[in-house]
Amino acid sequence: MDAGAEPVIRVHGLVNRFGRQIVHDGLDMQVAAGEIFGIVGGSGTGKTVLLRTILGLQRPEAGAVELFGRAVGELSRVEHTDLVQRFGVTFQNGALISSLTVAGNVQLPLREYRRVSNEALDEQSDLCVAMVGLPAEAAGKYPAQLSGGMTKRAALARALALEPALLFLDEPTSGLDPISAAAFDELLLYLHSQLGLTVVMITHDLDTLLRTCDRIGVILDGRMVSGTPAQIAAQPHPWIQAYFHGPRARAAAGGRDG
Amino acid sequence: MASSLALDGDGDAWRLVIGGDWSARALASVHSQLDTLPGSLSGTVTCDWSAAESPGIGPAWALLARLAAVGADRLTVRHVAAPRHIAFLGELRAARGLLPVPPADDAATEERPLEDIGRWAVAQGGEVRTFAGFVGHIVAVVGRGARKPRALRIASLSRHVYETGVTAIPIVSLIAFLISVIIAYLGAQQLRMFGADIFVVDLIAISVLREMGVLLTAIIVAGRSGSAFAAEIGVMQLNEEIDALRAMGMDPIELLVVPRVLALLVALPLLTVIADAMGLAGGGLLAHFQLHIPWAQFAGRLHAAIAPTTFWAGLIKAPVFAVLIALVGCYRGMRVRESARELGRLTTLAVVQSIFLVIFADALFAILYVRLNF
Numbered sequence: 001m002d003a004g005a006e007p008v009i010r011v012h013g014l015v016n017r018f019g020r021q022i023v024h025d026g027l028d029m030q031v032a033a034g035e036i037f038g039i040v041g042g043s044g045t046g047k048t049v050l051l052r053t054i055l056g057l058q059r060p061e062a063g064a065v066e067l068f069g070r071a072v073g074e075l076s077r078v079e080h081t082d083l084v085q086r087f088g089v090t091f092q093n094g095a096l097i098s099s100l101t102v103a104g105n106v107q108l109p110l111r112e113y114r115r116v117s118n119e120a121l122d123e124q125s126d127l128c129v130a131m132v133g134l135p136a137e138a139a140g141k142y143p144a145q146l147s148g149g150m151t152k153r154a155a156l157a158r159a160l161a162l163e164p165a166l167l168f169l170d171e172p173t174s175g176l177d178p179i180s181a182a183a184f185d186e187l188l189l190y191l192h193s194q195l196g197l198t199v200v201m202i203t204h205d206l207d208t209l210l211r212t213c214d215r216i217g218v219i220l221d222g223r224m225v226s227g228t229p230a231q232i233a234a235q236p237h238p239w240i241q242a243y244f245h246g247p248r249a250r251a252a253a254g255g256r257d258g
Numbered sequence: 259m260a261s262s263l264a265l266d267g268d269g270d271a272w273r274l275v276i277g278g279d280w281s282a283r284a285l286a287s288v289h290s291q292l293d294t295l296p297g298s299l300s301g302t303v304t305c306d307w308s309a310a311e312s313p314g315i316g317p318a319w320a321l322l323a324r325l326a327a328v329g330a331d332r333l334t335v336r337h338v339a340a341p342r343h344i345a346f347l348g349e350l351r352a353a354r355g356l357l358p359v360p361p362a363d364d365a366a367t368e369e370r371p372l373e374d375i376g377r378w379a380v381a382q383g384g385e386v387r388t389f390a391g392f393v394g395h396i397v398a399v400v401g402r403g404a405r406k407p408r409a410l411r412i413a414s415l416s417r418h419v420y421e422t423g424v425t426a427i428p429i430v431s432l433i434a435f436l437i438s439v440i441i442a443y444l445g446a447q448q449l450r451m452f453g454a455d456i457f458v459v460d461l462i463a464i465s466v467l468r469e470m471g472v473l474l475t476a477i478i479v480a481g482r483s484g485s486a487f488a489a490e491i492g493v494m495q496l497n498e499e500i501d502a503l504r505a506m507g508m509d510p511i512e513l514l515v516v517p518r519v520l521a522l523l524v525a526l527p528l529l530t531v532i533a534d535a536m537g538l539a540g541g542g543l544l545a546h547f548q549l550h551i552p553w554a555q556f557a558g559r560l561h562a563a564i565a566p567t568t569f570w571a572g573l574i575k576a577p578v579f580a581v582l583i584a585l586v587g588c589y590r591g592m593r594v595r596e597s598a599r600e601l602g603r604l605t606t607l608a609v610v611q612s613i614f615l616v617i618f619a620d621a622l623f624a625i626l627y628v629r630l631n632f
Contacts, residue, residue, distance in 0.1 A: 085283070098597035114285045120320065124285070127319040130350045144596035163282035163314050194346040195315065 006069055008033050008166055008198045009054060014063035016049055023049050025222030027063070031215075033165075036192060036199040037226075038209045041219035042239065047202045048092070050219070051170055054200075055089060056080070067166070085113055087166040088159030092174065094151040096143040102129065102154045103139040106161050113162060128157040133187055149180040153187070160191075169201035173208045185211045206248065218243075260284070261317070263291040270301020275309060276321075282314035292324045299325075300332035308339035315343050322347055392511075392589050396519060399512045414517040415524075422483040422518075423525025427532060429482075430475050434533035437474060438466050438540035446549050455549050459559040462541030464568060471534040472572045473620055476579035479526055480612040484587035487518050488608035491591025492601040500592070515592070519584040526580035530573055567632055575623050579616045586612040 009031040016024040023046035031037045041047050052058040054065055056072045065072045067083060075083060096105050106125040110116070116124075129139045132153040138146070146154060152172055159167060172188070173181035185208050192199060192212075203209055209216060210229055217226035218240055225235060233244040261278040280288060303325065307313060318341065325335050337344050403410040445461040491514055494500050503510045538560070545551040551559075590608035594601050626632075 099599035110285075114283075116286050116289050120285070120289050123320055123323055124316050126354075127316060127347075127350070130354055131315075136354060142596060163316060194343055196342075 006033075007031055007066075008035075008068060009200065010064075010066040010069075011050075011054065012064045012066075014050070014053065014065065015061040016046060016053060016058075017061055022222055024053075024060070024063075024219075027219070027222060027224050029217055029224050029226065031198060031200055033198050034196060035214045036188075036201070036212050038213035038216045039200065039202045039219065039224075040204070040209065040216060040243065045219040046222070047219060048170060051168060051200075051202060055087075055168065081113075085109075085162045086164055087168060088162065088164040089168045090152070090155040090159045090170060090172060092170045094143065094155040096146075096151065096154055096158070098143050101140050101142055102134070102146070102157070105143070105154065105158045106139075108158070109161050124161065125157075128160050129154075131160060131191065132157045133183075148175050149177075149184070152176065152184060156187075160195075163195075164197070166198045166200070169199065169203075171202055171204065173203060173205045178207070181205060181208060182211075184208075188212055206243075261287045261291055263288075263294065265295065265303075267303075272299060272301060272303040274303055274305045276305060276307050276313070277309035278311060280310040280313040280317045282316045285314075285316055285320070288317040288320060292320060295324060295328055297328060298330075299328050302334045302336065303329070304336045304338055305340070306338045307341060307344075310341075313341045315347065318344060319347055322351060326351070388593075389589060392515075392592070393585065395511045396516055396585070399509065399516045400520075402512075403516070409512055409516075410520065411513065411517045414513070415521050418518050418521030419524050421486075422479065422522055423528055426479060426482055426525070426529055430478055430529050430533050431536040433474055433478060434466070434471060434536040435540035437470055438462055438537035439544050441465055441470070442541040442544040443548065446544075456551065456555070456559055458545055458549060459541070459551070459556055460563040462538065462545075463560055463563045466537035466541065467534055467564065467568045467572045469572065469620070471537050472530045472575050472579065473616070475526065475529045475533045476576070476583065476616045477613055479522070479529065479580075480583045480587075480616060481609055483522060484583045484612045485605050485609045487584065487587030488591040488594075488605040489601065491515075491588055492594035492604060495592065495594045496596075496598070496601060510592075515588040518588055519581060522580040522584040523577055526583075527573055527576040530576040534569070534572065571627060571632055575620065578619055578623075582615045582619060583612040586615065 007030040009029065011027060011029040014024045014027040014029075015022075027050070029050075039047050039050065049058065053060050054067070054072070056065075059073065068086060070079065070083065072083070096102070097108065100108065103122070103125040106128045107121045110121055110124055114124075125139060126136065129136065134150060134153050134157065138150060138154070143151060143154070156169075156172070159169075169188075173184050176184060188199065189212055191197060199212075201208075201213075213229060215226055216229055216232045217224045218232060218235075218237075220237060220239060225232065225237070225240075227235075232240060235241075261280050261284045262276075264275040264277070265272060266275075267273045278284075305321070305325075322335070322344075325333065329335070399409060442458055442462050446455060446458045449455055449457050449461070491500075494514070500510045500514075503513060542553070542556050542560075545556050546553060587608045590604040590611075594604050
C-alpha cells in the first residue's frame with residue numbers, strides 16, 4: 001500500500017457488540033485508492049456488520065470510520081447526500097426493488113440525484129446494463145424473472161449508476177455456479193481496470209479472492225489481519241491455515257495450476 | 259464550473275471542444291449542452307477532451323450516443339486527450355451493434371375494448387376455477403382430517419385461535435359496546451316522542467343480537483385476521499417457503515390454510531357471543547343511567563323482546579362469515595407472486611373482498627330469514 005496516499009477507507013478502533021457478544025473489538029482497516037480489497041472471516045465474525053458500519057447503516061459502539069477522509073458519523077445531511085453518491089453497494093441477495101424493472105432499478109438513484117429527461121435516463125441505464133454484460137432485453141425484466149447470475153449483475157449495474165469511485169460488494173459470487181462466478185470475477189477485474197474503481201468485497205469464495213483481490217483482510221477475534229494474499233496465506237493462525245490450506249483451498253489452487 | 263461544449267469548423271472538418279465539469283454529477287448540464295449541437299453533421303469531428311474536468315462515463319456515453327444520432331453513418335469521430343474509458347465505451351457500443359435502443363413494445367397497446375373485455379372475462383374465469391380448486395383442496399384436507407386427526411395440526415390450530423380470537427377480544431368488546439350505546443342513545447331520542455322509551459330495549463336486543471354483534475365482529479376480524487392471513491402467506495410465498503414445503507412433500511394447504519380456516523371457524527362464533535354480551539351490557543347501562551330504566555324492568559323487557567330464535571339468527575351467520583374471511587385471506591396470500599407491491603395489492607384486496615362478501619352474505623341471510631319467518 002502506498003504510504004503517502006490518503007486511504008479511501010480508514011477504520012480505526014472499531015467496536016461493535018450485540019448484547020454480550022462482542023463482534024468487533026478494536027478493528028482497524030485501511031483501503032487505498034484503486035485497490036480490490038477482500039474481507040474474509042468465518043460465519044458470525046461480523047463481515048456484514050463491518051460493511052454496514054462503514055456504510056453508516058449502523059452506529060458503532062466506539063471507533064472511527066472515514067470515507068474519502070471524512071468521518072462517516074458526523075456528516076451533515078448535505079455532506080451525507082454527497083458522500084452516498086461516491087460509493088455504490090451490492091447487497092447479498094441483490095436487494096433489487098421487486099416492483100421495478102432492471103432499468104427502473106438502475107434509474108432509481110439517477111432519478112433522485114440527476115435531473116435529466118427520461119430519454120437521457122434510458123440512455124444511462126442502457127450504459128450500466130451494457131457495462132455489466134447483461135443483454136439489452138434484460139433491462140425490461142423484473143427481478144423475479146432474472147437468474148441468480150443476472151440478479152448479481154443487475155445489482156452491480158445499479159451500484160454503478162452514479163459512477164462511484166468506491167464499490168462495496170457483499171458476497172458477489174455466492175450462489176453462482178463456478179463458471180458464472182469466474183465470469184463475474186473477470187467482469188469485476190475488467191471494470192476495475194477500465195473505470196479505476198476501488199473495490200471492497202466480502203466473499204467466501206477462495207477463487208474470487210485469489211483471482212481478484214490485491215489485498216485481503218481477515219477478521220479474527222474481532223480484529224483484522226490484512227496483507228497481500230501471499231502474506232496472509234503465510235500467517236500461522238489456525239483459522240487462516242485451515243482457510244487457505246484446507247481441502248477446498250487445495251482444490252482451488254490445484255484448479256488454477258492445471 | 260459548468261460544463262461547456264463548443265463546436266467550430268465547417269464543411270467536413272469539425273472540432274468539438276469539451277470543457278468544464280463533465281463528471282457524472284454534471285449530467286443534466288451536459289445534456290443541455292448536447293442539445294446545442296446541430297441536428298445533423300457529416301465529415302470528421304475531433305473531440306478535444308483536454309479542457310474537460312474529471313470526465314465521467316455517463317456524460318461521455320451521452321456524447322457518443324448524440325454524435326452517433328446526429329452523424330448517422332456520415333460522421334467519423336476522433337478523440338484527442340480522451341479519458342481512458344472512451345475506448346471502453348466504444349467497445350460497448352460496438353458490442354451492442356451501435357444501438358439504437360430497441361423501441362419499447364408499448365406501440366402494440368392499441369385500444370381494443372372488445373378484446374380487453376374478452377381477456378378480462380377469460381382471466382376471471384381462470385380465477386374462479388383456481389379458487390374452486392383451492393376450496394376443493396381444503397375440503398379434501400378436512401375430510402382426511404376427519405379420519406386422521408393429525409392432519410388437522412392441532413398445535414397450529416390453537417395458536418391461530420389465540421391470535422385471531424383471544425387477542426381480538428378487547429377491540430371487539432369495545433366496538434360492540436360503543437355501537438350499542440350509540441344505537442340506544444339515538445333510538446331513545448326517537449322513541450321518547452311516542453312515549454315509548456321502554457322499547458329501546460327491544461331495539462337494542464334485536465339489532466345487536468340479529469345483526470350488529472356478528473356483522474361488526476366479522477368486519478373487525480376481516481380487517482385484523484384476513485389481512486394477516488394474506489400477508490403471512492404472501493411473504494412465505496415470496497421467500498419461496500411455500501415451494502420449500504411442497505418440495506419436502508408437505509401440503510401447504512394442510513399446514514397453513516386449513517388451520518387458519520378452522521381457527522377462524524372456532525374463534526368468530528365465540529367472539530360473536532362476546533360481542534352480543536357486550537352490546538347488551540352497553541345498551542343496558544345507557545338505559546339505566548340515561549333513560550332511568552331500572553335493571554329489573556330492563557331484564558323483564560329483554561326477556562319479552564327476545565324470541566328463542568333471535569340469538570341463533572345472529573350466531574348462525576358467524577361460521578359462514580368466518581369461512582368467507584379465512585378463504586379469501588388465505589387464497590389472496592397464496593396468489594402473491596414476485597413482488598412486494600403484489601403483496602400489498604393482494605392484502606388490500608383480501609380485506610376489501612372479504613368485507614364485501616360478509617355484507618353480501620348478510621343480505622342473503624336477511625332475505626332468507628324473512629322468507630323462512632325465522
